[in-house]
Amino acid sequence: xxxxxxxxxxxxxxxxxxxxxxxxxxxxxxxxxxxxxxxxxxxxxxxxxxxxxxxxxxxxxxxxxxxxxxxxxxxxxxxxxxxxxxxxxxxxxxxxxxxxxxxxxxxxxxxxxxxxxxxxxxx
Amino acid sequence: xxxxxxxxxxxxxxxxxxxxxxxxxxxxxxxxxxxxxxxxxxxxxxxxxxxxxxxxxxxxxxxxxxxxxxxxxxxxxxxxxxxxxxxxxxxxxxxxxxxxxxxxxxxx
Numbered sequence: 001x002x003x004x005x006x007x008x009x010x011x012x013x014x015x016x017x018x019x020x021x022x023x024x025x026x027x028x029x030x031x032x033x034x035x036x037x038x039x040x041x042x043x044x045x046x047x048x049x050x051x052x053x054x055x056x057x058x059x060x061x062x063x064x065x066x067x068x069x070x071x072x073x074x075x076x077x078x079x080x081x082x083x084x085x086x087x088x089x090x091x092x093x094x095x096x097x098x099x100x101x102x103x104x105x106x107x108x109x110x111x112x113x114x115x116x117x118x119x120x121x122x123x
Numbered sequence: 124x125x126x127x128x129x130x131x132x133x134x135x136x137x138x139x140x141x142x143x144x145x146x147x148x149x150x151x152x153x154x155x156x157x158x159x160x161x162x163x164x165x166x167x168x169x170x171x172x173x174x175x176x177x178x179x180x181x182x183x184x185x186x187x188x189x190x191x192x193x194x195x196x197x198x199x200x201x202x203x204x205x206x207x208x209x210x211x212x213x214x215x216x217x218x219x220x221x222x223x224x225x226x227x228x229x230x231x
Contacts, residue, residue, distance in 0.1 A: 035220065037222075044209065044222055044223070044224055044225045045158075045166065045209055045211075045222040045225070046222070047219060047220040047221070047222065050220075059218065061219055062217070062219070095165055095166070097166075100171070101171070101172070104213070104218065105213060106153045106154040106212065106213045106215075107154050107172060107213075108213055108220070109156035109168060109171040109172075109211065110156075110158070110166075110168065110211070111168040111171075111177060112165075112167075112168075113165040113166050113167070114165065115165055116165050
């Protein structure tokens with residue numbers, strides 16, 4: 001079955017960077033885009049960006065441009081999301097999710113999701 | 124940017140019907156997708172393209188979308204349906220994917 005397995009929890013200092021991994025299995029890695037979504041404690045879901053695993057092209061949410069970098073390693077079917085210049089309000093659970101339907105269109109949804117990675121930023 | 128508004132909470136008795144609205148400007152012109160999130164778990168897709176159900180999702184879950192409101196309907200509600208529910212669309216004006224504010228469904 002399709003699975004997205006994420007790396008473990010991280011604790012970082014303000015100003016540092018964090019890199020979260022997401023290993024895909026159970027489907028053809030290059031066939032589907034991968035999204036990154038985060039959720040602050042007690043808050044809703046926030047879309048961060050998307051990566052096309054075949055060529056590596058990315059689109060980032062305006063809010064994160066300049067601070068986020070999404071990459072992939074085709075040889076290991078693994079995606080990465082790196083967030084820099086961390087602040088306390090970056091404390092959140094970070095999810096990867098497979099994109100289905102037609103990317104960059106109304107007919108695009110997320111399924112399945114990884115289990116999430118808690119990133120805690122302390123001062 | 125495009126805003127999706129959901130009621131913070133909906134309460135329903137077991138066996139009854141829960142309706143969760145997702146409001147957005149002319150949302151009927153977009154395809155809406157819905158996710159269920161139980162405490163401490165990742166979101167799960169329950170409805171895509173307004174009204175289609177992924178395999179494994181009970182027929183009790185249905186969706187509709189028209190005008191400025193999309194609706195997720197849960198029929199014959201069970202205790203296991205207690206969760207947060209989020210709607211999601213693609214905003215072509217910003218090239219962003221947008222989530223609703225989320226609704227907590229409580230089964231009485």
